[in-house]
Amino acid sequence: MTFALLFVSLIYYASPRDTVVLAEVAVHAAALDRFAAGQTLLTYEKSTLERYAARSLGDLLQETSPIFVRQYGAGMLASPSFRGTSAGHTALFWNGVPINSISLGQADLSILPVQATDRVEVQFGSAGALFGNEAIGGSVHLSTDLQKQEGFGGDFSQTIGSFGQHQTSFAARYGKPTLRLQSKVYNQDQPNTFRYRDISLAGVPWERQEHAAFKQRGILQDLWWQAAPHAQVKASLWWNQAQREIQPLIGSSTQDTQEDESFRAVVDYRYQKKSSVWKLKGAWVADQLQFNAQENQTSQGLLGLDWELPSAGNWALRAGVRGTWMNAKLSTYTATEQRWEAYQSIGWELEEQISFSVNLRQLAYPNELVPFLPGLGLNWRLFESDRTSLHFKTAFGLGLKLPTLNDRYWEPGGNPNLRPEKSQNGEIGFQFKQAGTFSLSQRLTYYRMQVVDWIIWLPKGNFWSPENIREVHNQGLEYQGESSWNTGPWTWQANLAYTYSSTRDLAQEGSQQLPYSPKHQGNAGLQVKRNDLAFNLSSFYVGPRSIASGNSRILEGFAIGNLGLTYSGTKWKSLQLPLRFQILNVFNQSYQVLYLRTMPGRSYQLNLTLTL
Amino acid sequence: MIQFRKSILTFFILPLLFVACNPNSDERPRGVYDSGILIVNEGAFGANDGEVTHLDPSTGTLTSALFEKANGRPFAGLLEDLVLEEDRLYLVANTGKVEVVQPGDFKTAGAVNKDLDQPRSLATARGKLFISDYGPYDASYNTPSSYVAVVQGLDGGVVKKKIPVSSKPEDLFTFGSYVFVASSEGKKVEVLDANAVLLSKTLEMPGKPVQFFELNGDLWVFCYDAQKVYFVSISKSGLSQKEIRTFPIAQATGRMALGDKDAIYVLTSSGYPEYRDGISVVNILSGTLVSDWKKGTGFYGIGYDSDRQQVYLANAKGFQGNGEVLFYQKSGAEVGKLTVGRGPSGFLFR
Numbered sequence: 001m002t003f004a005l006l007f008v009s010l011i012y013y014a015s016p017r018d019t020v021v022l023a024e025v026a027v028h029a030a031a032l033d034r035f036a037a038g039q040t041l042l043t044y045e046k047s048t049l050e051r052y053a054a055r056s057l058g059d060l061l062q063e064t065s066p067i068f069v070r071q072y073g074a075g076m077l078a079s080p081s082f083r084g085t086s087a088g089h090t091a092l093f094w095n096g097v098p099i100n101s102i103s104l105g106q107a108d109l110s111i112l113p114v115q116a117t118d119r120v121e122v123q124f125g126s127a128g129a130l131f132g133n134e135a136i137g138g139s140v141h142l143s144t145d146l147q148k149q150e151g152f153g154g155d156f157s158q159t160i161g162s163f164g165q166h167q168t169s170f171a172a173r174y175g176k177p178t179l180r181l182q183s184k185v186y187n188q189d190q191p192n193t194f195r196y197r198d199i200s201l202a203g204v205p206w207e208r209q210e211h212a213a214f215k216q217r218g219i220l221q222d223l224w225w226q227a228a229p230h231a232q233v234k235a236s237l238w239w240n241q242a243q244r245e246i247q248p249l250i251g252s253s254t255q256d257t258q259e260d261e262s263f264r265a266v267v268d269y270r271y272q273k274k275s276s277v278w279k280l281k282g283a284w285v286a287d288q289l290q291f292n293a294q295e296n297q298t299s300q301g302l303l304g305l306d307w308e309l310p311s312a313g314n315w316a317l318r319a320g321v322r323g324t325w326m327n328a329k330l331s332t333y334t335a336t337e338q339r340w341e342a343y344q345s346i347g348w349e350l351e352e353q354i355s356f357s358v359n360l361r362q363l364a365y366p367n368e369l370v371p372f373l374p375g376l377g378l379n380w381r382l383f384e385s386d387r388t389s390l391h392f393k394t395a396f397g398l399g400l401k402l403p404t405l406n407d408r409y410w411e412p413g414g415n416p417n418l419r420p421e422k423s424q425n426g427e428i429g430f431q432f433k434q435a436g437t438f439s440l441s442q443r444l445t446y447y448r449m450q451v452v453d454w455i456i457w458l459p460k461g462n463f464w465s466p467e468n469i470r471e472v473h474n475q476g477l478e479y480q481g482e483s484s485w486n487t488g489p490w491t492w493q494a495n496l497a498y499t500y501s502s503t504r505d506l507a508q509e510g511s512q513q514l515p516y517s518p519k520h521q522g523n524a525g526l527q528v529k530r531n532d533l534a535f536n537l538s539s540f541y542v543g544p545r546s547i548a549s550g551n552s553r554i555l556e557g558f559a560i561g562n563l564g565l566t567y568s569g570t571k572w573k574s575l576q577l578p579l580r581f582q583i584l585n586v587f588n589q590s591y592q593v594l595y596l597r598t599m600p601g602r603s604y605q606l607n608l609t610l611t612l
Numbered sequence: 613m614i615q616f617r618k619s620i621l622t623f624f625i626l627p628l629l630f631v632a633c634n635p636n637s638d639e640r641p642r643g644v645y646d647s648g649i650l651i652v653n654e655g656a657f658g659a660n661d662g663e664v665t666h667l668d669p670s671t672g673t674l675t676s677a678l679f680e681k682a683n684g685r686p687f688a689g690l691l692e693d694l695v696l697e698e699d700r701l702y703l704v705a706n707t708g709k710v711e712v713v714q715p716g717d718f719k720t721a722g723a724v725n726k727d728l729d730q731p732r733s734l735a736t737a738r739g740k741l742f743i744s745d746y747g748p749y750d751a752s753y754n755t756p757s758s759y760v761a762v763v764q765g766l767d768g769g770v771v772k773k774k775i776p777v778s779s780k781p782e783d784l785f786t787f788g789s790y791v792f793v794a795s796s797e798g799k800k801v802e803v804l805d806a807n808a809v810l811l812s813k814t815l816e817m818p819g820k821p822v823q824f825f826e827l828n829g830d831l832w833v834f835c836y837d838a839q840k841v842y843f844v845s846i847s848k849s850g851l852s853q854k855e856i857r858t859f860p861i862a863q864a865t866g867r868m869a870l871g872d873k874d875a876i877y878v879l880t881s882s883g884y885p886e887y888r889d890g891i892s893v894v895n896i897l898s899g900t901l902v903s904d905w906k907k908g909t910g911f912y913g914i915g916y917d918s919d920r921q922q923v924y925l926a927n928a929k930g931f932q933g934n935g936e937v938l939f940y941q942k943s944g945a946e947v948g949k950l951t952v953g954r955g956p957s958g959f960l961f962r
Binding site for chain 2: 199200201202204249250251252253292293456458459460463508515547548549550552553595596
């Protein structure tokens, strides 16, 4: 069907048009903004990313989005759960390249430092047609954004904090009309010697956390080059290494260590002739994970060709093919695999009043076709006045997750007969916006989702083995509100978000809420700014959640508050020296995101940045 | 191993009965959990949510998470064994600790929190605790440094000494000043001198020894390999092997329960990838064998309630949440089932 539509579209758009010189945009945005009509999207502002610069993507998403991040301790494994789905039900992209581990089928958000990326965008709901494998609960998109710049620039940033934290980063930039370069280097040392209440001991004494040190370093190199009037090249390299002592559960004294090393490279060649754009993408991702003495290596190469008509009257069109070559050498098995996919997206927009998109994708692995994935979305402006507007949004999509290499090949226990996990997601929502001195944006979304053939690893005697057993029905409400206003010299900004999520496992008796799926989650923030001084208060709440099926044990909900103060008035010639002070977990809450995985109490961070 | 330690209970209950008849004794009040059945909830790997559930068989009332309810803090470990000796209940966590509680109310009485690796079981002798421990894993997940840890004092404390034993010690049995150790992977029963705190003697076993029990005054140890199970009787005084009774029960696990007379219920499992589990029943003295008395999947623990003459079968239900206990008459008829906490693995009949 994809190819049929592609063929029709090609005929329709075959008429010659004038050559258009590319605008000077260095970001080749993901298909998020053009073909994701009706979907719930979250794009982070630069100021938020700066506030989280010394922290991980896991912290950012936990504290500021409806995503529940399963954090296994301070700086330990952090895996996302969108709308009650599992960690493997999230697609993660870096500059359009999927970077979930091909053996585990998920990513550890704690070793993705926020400072390594320029943009973070999040999409909610099944969007297999748009983003392919693993986009069941949602997807996260990290990308490089090389801003227009003349000459040299850069910044140096030093953060010191509680429990021995030291973090240093350095970025250098160069730009001219046809070339932009950016280099980043970062180093983070977090001994994590925080104090905690040892609830496993009589008297619940205060203890100092041992064996939880975390070290991370990395290098990034980005390039954007206007190679010819019609051609652009964009390339990025990212090397990241994290060394961790794995924080033991309260009451045990395991001494595990883990080292993760990743090398990622991507090259995009973009050629625009007349109104059509051709994009060639090549990428290489190599991951190495060493757990104690056990070493696992995986790599994947990706090659894709994409053809797009970004703007043809009211229409936009995109079609492409992609091949992925995977190679895994794990402690218990080796495997190779090829995957092929073809996709197509059609967008239509009428004077910003109504827009819809249709997305289609067909995937094949290793030699078999998996179910065809369609996706539909609609934005409809119901009402508009000078300052206010009301939009209706709706989207429907299918999602799919191929069994991971571990699921199929792990020895012992791997199950080669697993079926892909499949999902369908539908959502409707309204967005109200008001501009002016008191601006307001509110969005309310209702979603329903069904995931079948959900894979669970079950203990079988001495081994664990995966099976397609769960059938999960999710539904929920997501509310997101933002507002800003001025009082005299003060600028105020407030935000509030709340999520209700019901996730039922129909395969279980009584179909109770899934483990580690809080029904209630929320976050709120307030920023006040006057001249060069800015103050922010943010908080997040995670509701009660069971640690196992059948609600056999419930972990209490927790609310955490963070405070921040930034002064950006210190300048010397063209040098700016913003100073930032933050108090995390300001009320010193003792809490666990996951059972017996202790999290730090109140901590302080001081950051000084020199920007040229 | 988790088991109905009939012998130990006899040792323990008889003096209690005697004391109960003495009007001048300072007998402590009988606690809520001094009767009924304690169900071991091992908990799930990685969650360390082991606990104990109490069942009142007369009313069918279940009380879960006894440790946390009594002490206001989680057990925080994988509960490997529950041992009642010397008027104390020892909760052995294979995640590296032993909690000591009062048997009647589960109030904490002490602990061994340090210097243990993977403790499996415990015995008391001569005022000391003897704790079998796999020791740490090496790079190949073998356990070449297994030991029995010795703690001076019955209410826990620090580990004074580690006596090296063969790989993967499981159950322990005390007779006088001797502590018998079933070193499963090493296929040996090692005898420790509780006074000198030394290894005194080693007995070779035909299979993996995992559990001691007493029958007609004799000490027996249950051993198994891939094809057969072996019941080896040991002279307690001579510290020597007396006889071996062999039965062709293939794919036995290390779990068994002593039923009426000489009946033994043995859990079996075909293992990976099909996991067909079963229960075989042998009468070790008369030599009868009933293979596949029960068949199913998820079997994780077994016990025998001699008061009600019922077999209790624990099903871990994949450790995804609550497990289940099924009750059978000796005839094999199912007489009920109950949903219990996570990973039910054994029973202690009070």
